[in-house]
Amino acid sequence: MSAVFDLADLQGNILRGYRKPHVRYLILEVADRIAARRWLAASISGRDHGVPQITTGNWGAVKPDTCFNIGLTYEGLRALGTSSSSLEMFPNEFIEGMTARALKLGDVGPSAPETWPSPFDEPGRIHIIATIYAGDVGQLDQVQQRALDRNALTLLGTREGYNFRDDFVHFGYRDNIMQPRFEGVHDPQRHADGQPRAPLGTVLLGHPTNLEGLTWRVPQPAALGHNGTFNAFRVLKQDVVAFEEYLDQAASDLLEHAQVDELLPPDAEAKIGQVMSVEGRHGALREIVAANLCGRWRDGTPLALSADAPDPNVNRANFDYDRESRCPYGAHIRRCNPRGGQIVQRVANNSRRLVRRGMPYGPAYDPAKRDRDKPEPERGLLGNFIGASLGAQFEAMSCDWLNLGLQDPRITGSNDPIVGANDPKTSWFDLPLKSGRTIRLRELPRFVWTRGGAYTFLPSLSAIRFLGSQMM
Amino acid sequence: MSSDEGLLDRFVDRLPKNPLFKRVASWTLVPFWARWTPVKPLPGGPHLAFEPGDNLQCMMNLIMPLKIKSPIGRAEAALAIAQNKDAIYAGLNNVGTVHFARFVIVGDNICMFSVYDGDFTNYIRDFIATIGSVFNAVVELVEGGDDVVPCEENVEAFIQWVHERDLYQVPDTATDFLRDQEALNGDKAASGNDNLTLLPRNMVLQLRANANVSLGSGYRAYPGFSVAQVRKQLRIGW
Numbered sequence: 001m002s003a004v005f006d007l008a009d010l011q012g013n014i015l016r017g018y019r020k021p022h023v024r025y026l027i028l029e030v031a032d033r034i035a036a037r038r039w040l041a042a043s044i045s046g047r048d049h050g051v052p053q054i055t056t057g058n059w060g061a062v063k064p065d066t067c068f069n070i071g072l073t074y075e076g077l078r079a080l081g082t083s084s085s086s087l088e089m090f091p092n093e094f095i096e097g098m099t100a101r102a103l104k105l106g107d108v109g110p111s112a113p114e115t116w117p118s119p120f121d122e123p124g125r126i127h128i129i130a131t132i133y134a135g136d137v138g139q140l141d142q143v144q145q146r147a148l149d150r151n152a153l154t155l156l157g158t159r160e161g162y163n164f165r166d167d168f169v170h171f172g173y174r175d176n177i178m179q180p181r182f183e184g185v186h187d188p189q190r191h192a193d194g195q196p197r198a199p200l201g202t203v204l205l206g207h208p209t210n211l212e213g214l215t216w217r218v219p220q221p222a223a224l225g226h227n228g229t230f231n232a233f234r235v236l237k238q239d240v241v242a243f244e245e246y247l248d249q250a251a252s253d254l255l256e257h258a259q260v261d262e263l264l265p266p267d268a269e270a271k272i273g274q275v276m277s278v279e280g281r282h283g284a285l286r287e288i289v290a291a292n293l294c295g296r297w298r299d300g301t302p303l304a305l306s307a308d309a310p311d312p313n314v315n316r317a318n319f320d321y322d323r324e325s326r327c328p329y330g331a332h333i334r335r336c337n338p339r340g341g342q343i344v345q346r347v348a349n350n351s352r353r354l355v356r357r358g359m360p361y362g363p364a365y366d367p368a369k370r371d372r373d374k375p376e377p378e379r380g381l382l383g384n385f386i387g388a389s390l391g392a393q394f395e396a397m398s399c400d401w402l403n404l405g406l407q408d409p410r411i412t413g414s415n416d417p418i419v420g421a422n423d424p425k426t427s428w429f430d431l432p433l434k435s436g437r438t439i440r441l442r443e444l445p446r447f448v449w450t451r452g453g454a455y456t457f458l459p460s461l462s463a464i465r466f467l468g469s470q471m472m
Numbered sequence: 473m474s475s476d477e478g479l480l481d482r483f484v485d486r487l488p489k490n491p492l493f494k495r496v497a498s499w500t501l502v503p504f505w506a507r508w509t510p511v512k513p514l515p516g517g518p519h520l521a522f523e524p525g526d527n528l529q530c531m532m533n534l535i536m537p538l539k540i541k542s543p544i545g546r547a548e549a550a551l552a553i554a555q556n557k558d559a560i561y562a563g564l565n566n567v568g569t570v571h572f573a574r575f576v577i578v579g580d581n582i583c584m585f586s587v588y589d590g591d592f593t594n595y596i597r598d599f600i601a602t603i604g605s606v607f608n609a610v611v612e613l614v615e616g617g618d619d620v621v622p623c624e625e626n627v628e629a630f631i632q633w634v635h636e637r638d639l640y641q642v643p644d645t646a647t648d649f650l651r652d653q654e655a656l657n658g659d660k661a662a663s664g665n666d667n668l669t670l671l672p673r674n675m676v677l678q679l680r681a682n683a684n685v686s687l688g689s690g691y692r693a694y695p696g697f698s699v700a701q702v703r704k705q706l707r708i709g710w
Contacts (some may be wrong), residue, residue: 091628103520104591211601213624343592344568344710347601391593391628400590404527406569409700409710412528421522457684 005056005184005200006245009227009460010067012072013131013357014203014386015057015185017176018067020133023359024140025159025233025382026147027119028128030079033051035152036128037080039466043070044461050130053140056461066143071231071456073097076127076197080467082224089219093390098455099123099455104399106421111450119156120235120452128158129233129456147231155393157453159235159384161359165432167328169360170238171418171447172290175302175451176299177316178337179351191318195339198353203229206389210351226465227460229386232394236419237380241363243447251285262433264288275299283469292367292431293417295331303327307434328432330411332418335401352397380451390455419448497512500682506677513682514652516638517592518689527590528696533639533686534584536614541580545613549582552609568710569595571699575610582610589698592638596631600624627706641686646672653678 051392072080077087080341092324093101099113107113119126132143140160149156167176180198181190201209203219206226219225254260255447256313264272264284272284276298287310291297297310304309304319307326321327321341327334334341336354343349362379370376387393403420405411410430415422417429422444432436459467477485487493518530538545553575564570571587588595600607604624610618616633623630632670643649653674679685700710 013632034502090630103522211597213604214601214627215595215625217626217628344698345598346566346568347598348594351601391631392597396591396594396597399527400594404590406590406698406700409698409704412698412701469696 001340004228009462010057010204011458011460012055012057012059012067013069013133013384014229014355014458015182016189017179017357018055018063018377019204020067020135021163022134022140023161023382024132024134024144025128026128026132027126027156027157027158028130029125029154030076030127030199031154032151033079033081035149037468038419039149039468040070040080040464043068044464044468050146051149052452054214054461054464061326065135066139067131068143068147069131069458071129071131071233072467073123073126073454073456074396075124076458077467079127081286083468086219086221086224089217089225090390091217091230091389093314094455094457097123097231098433098453101395104395105450106398106403106415107450108421109231111290111421111446116400116452120454122156123373123454126454128153129454146458159361161361163359164364169358169381170240170242170362170365171294171298173296173298177296177300178333179355191317194320198350199203199250201388201424202353202393203355203386203388205229207388208351209388209392211392216392221466223342223462224459226462227459228396228463229388230390231456231458232383232385232390233453233456234383234385234450235361235380236383237378237449237451238447239445239447240379241370241376244365244367246444246447247286247289250289253441254289254439255282257439259433259437259439260285262435262437263431263439265308268308275310275312289431292328292331293429295327295333298341302333303331313439323404326432326434328430330405330414330417330429332416335411335416336397338401338407344409345407346397348407352393352401353387354393354397355386356383359387378451380448386458417444420446422446502676502680505673506680509677511653511674511677512656514640514656515635516640517635518641519643519648519652521689523685526696528620528698529589529690529692530592531641531686531690532584532586532588532592532595532634533641534588534634535578535684536583536611536617536637536641538580538582538613539615539617545578545580549577549610550707554611556606556609559603559606561604562639563599566602567595567598569598569699571702572625582614586609591692592635593631596634597627599628600627638683639684639686640678641689642675644688647653647674647677 039051043054052068055064055069066238074090074097102108102113130147132140134140134143169172178193179190181187181193181201182203183197183199199210200207205216205228209215254263263416264281269281269284271281272287276287278284278287287298291303296302299310299312300316300318301310301314302316303313304321304325304327317388320339321334338349340349361382363377365379385394400406400417405414414428424443424445427442427444429441429444431441432438519528538549540548549590560573564573569589573586576583576585600623604622607623612621618631620626620633643652650672703710
C-alpha cells in the first residue's frame with residue numbers, strides 16, 4: 001500500500017483492516033489528566049516496553065503481531081484538557097455524543113441508550129476506547145496489561161470479538177467483501193469494484209470530500225484535526241434465533257403463494273441446494289428470503305449479478321444497480337450503499353460511504369445445541385463505522401436510508417429488513433420477481449438491537465503527540 | 473364541581489379573560505415571571521419522531537432580518553431570489569426531497585419557508601452541495617450571515633446557523649408543549665403545576681423568549697408522502 005501522503009501519520013486501521021482474528025475494546029476513563037497525557041505521549045514514543053505503541057498506517061513489510069489503536073470521545077478530549085477553542089470546532093453530533101442522537105440512529109425502545117448495560121450506561125465517563133487486535137487471547141491479555149496504567153486511566157469495561165471461519169458472521173452471511181477504495185492510495189488487496197474511488201476526504205479530515213467543493217471543518221490547531229477522522233462504535237446484538245425463525249415462517253408462507261414458481265424456478269432449487277447445502281423447496285426458499293433481505297446470498301454472491309441462485313464464480317465486489325437489477329431496492333447492502341443506482345437524493349450517490357471494521361462477539365449459533373429452556377447467550381457485532389463526517393455519512397445513512405427509505409419511493413416508509421428498527425405490526429419488505437411484480441413479506445421483527453456505543457475521534461499521530469504534550 | 477369553588481376561585485379563573493387584566497399582566501406580571509423563572513427559547517424545527525411517516529413533509533420556517541432595513545434592502549432581497557430562479561428549480565430537482573420552497577418579505581425580514589422530507593441536516597447539506605450559491609446570495613443580505621458564507625466552506629456552521637433560525641413549532645396540545653419545556657430543562661417528570669384549562673404560564677414565557685413561532689407543524693389534508701412518492705404516482709419521473 002502506498003499513498004501521496006504520510007501513512008505513518010494515520011492510525012493503522014483506517015485505510016485498511018488488520019485482518020487479525022481477535023479484538024478487544026478497552027473502555028477507559030481518564031483518572032488523571034497529566035498522567036493520561038503522559039500515557040498518550042508514551043504510546044507514540046517508539047519504545048517497545050511499557051505502554052503499547054499505536055499502530056500506524058505504515059506498518060512496513062511485516063504486519064505486527066499485535067495492533068493497538070485509540071479513539072477519543074468529546075468527554076475524553078475535555079478530560080485531557082483540550083482548549084475550548086479547539087473543542088468547539090468539533091461537529092455537533094460528536095459533541096452531543098451517540099446517546100443524544102438516539103432517534104436519528106433508530107436507538108429506540110429496547111435499543112434506547114437508557115437500556116444499555118455498563119459501561120455504556122454512563123456515557124459521560126467514557127473517554128478513550130482503546131482497541132487491541134491480536135492472533136490469540138493470550139496476546140490480548142498481554143497488551144491489555146501493558147496498556148492499563150492505573151494512575152492515568154480507569155478501566156470501565158471491555159468488549160471482545162473474534163472472527164469466524166471464512167469471514168462468516170452471525171446471520172450466516174459472508175462479510176468483509178467491500179470497503180471503499182481511496183484516491184491516491186494504492187492497495188493491492190482491493191480491485192476494481194464498479195464504483196468510483198472515494199476521495200480521501202471521505203475518511204480523513206482536511207482532504208477533498210465526495211460532495212464537490214464542500215469541506216468539513218478541521219478542528220484547530222491543524223496538528224489536532226488534520227488527518228483525523230470519526231468513528232461510530234456500536235455494540236449490535238443480533239437475534240439469530242428470531243432471524244432463522246423468520247426465514248422458516250416466510251418460506252412456509254411462500255410455499256403457499258400463487259407466484260412461488262416465479263420466485264423459485266424449478267431448475268434453481270437444485271443449484272441453491274448444492275451451493276448452500278440446503279434441502280428441498282422450503283430450504284431453498286429460506287435462502288431466497290435471506291438473500292433478498294441482504295442483497296447477497298449468504299455465500300456473498302450479489303443478487304445484482306445472480307438473482308436466481310448463488311454463483312461462486314462471480315466477482316462479489318464488482319457490480320452496479322441498473323434498471324434491470326433484481327436486487328431489491330430495500331435490501332440491506334443496497335440501502336447502505338446504493339452505488340450508481342437511481343436514488344432520490346441524486347447528489348448523495350457515493351457520498352455517504354463508510355469504512356467498516358467489525359467482528360462478531362458471542363458464540364456462533366448452532367441449532368443442534370439450542371436449549372429452548374435457556375435464554376440464548378448474547379451475540380452480535382462489534383462494529384466501527386468510520387468517516388470524516390458522522391453527520392453526512394453515518395447518521396445520514398442511518399436515518400434517511402436505513403430507517404425511512406427516503407432514497408426510493410418504492411421503499412419509503414419501511415425500515416432496513418436486517419438492521420432496521422422494525423415493528424412487526426407495520427413492517428414490510430418487497431421481494432422482486434422477474435416479471436417486475438413483487439411479493440410483499442410482512443411482520444418482520446427487529447433482529448438487531450443496539451447494546452452500547454460511542455462516537456469517537458480517531459486522532460492522527462500528530463494529534464496524539466499534540467494531546468500528549470504538557471505544553472497544551 | 474363549580475359549586476365547590478369559592479368566590480375567589482371564580483374571580484381568579486375569570487381574570488385571564490378580562491382585557492384590563494391581560495394588559496396589566498403583560499406589563500407587570502409577565503416580566504416579573506420571566507425574571508423569577510427564566511425560560512430558554514425552545515429549539516426550532518420539527519419534533520424528532522421515529523415513525524417513518526412522521527418524517528415526511530416537515531416544515532422549515534426561517535425569518536431572517538435583513539441587514540439593510542429599507543425599501544432598497546427589500547428590493548435587493550427580491551432581486552436575489554429572482555436572479556436565482558433557475559438555480560432554485562435545478563436544486564429542487566437534484567436534491568429531490570423538497571416539496572415547496574417559498575420566499576416572503578415581511579417587514580424588513582426575508583422569510584424562507586419550505587416543506588422537505590427526512591432529516592433536516594441532510595436536506596440543508598444536500599442543498600449546499602447542489603446550489604450553495606443561492607444560499608450565499610440570500611444569507612449575505614441577512615444580519616449575521618457573513619459569519620457563515622460561503623456555505624460550501626462552512627458546512628457545519630451554516631447548518632447550525634439555519635437550525636438556530638428555524639422557528640419553534642408549538643405543539644398542538646399543551647401537554648406536549650410542557651413536555652418540550654421540561655425536556656429542555658433536563659426534567660423528565662411532569663411538573664403538574666400548570667392548569668391546562670388556562671393560558672399556561674410557561675407558554676406565555678416561551679413566547680416572550682421566542683417571539684416568532686410556528687403554530688403546529690403544518691396541517692395536511694392527507695398523510696405524509698415523500699416528493700418522490702408523489703412524482704412516481706403522477707408518473708412525472710423522480
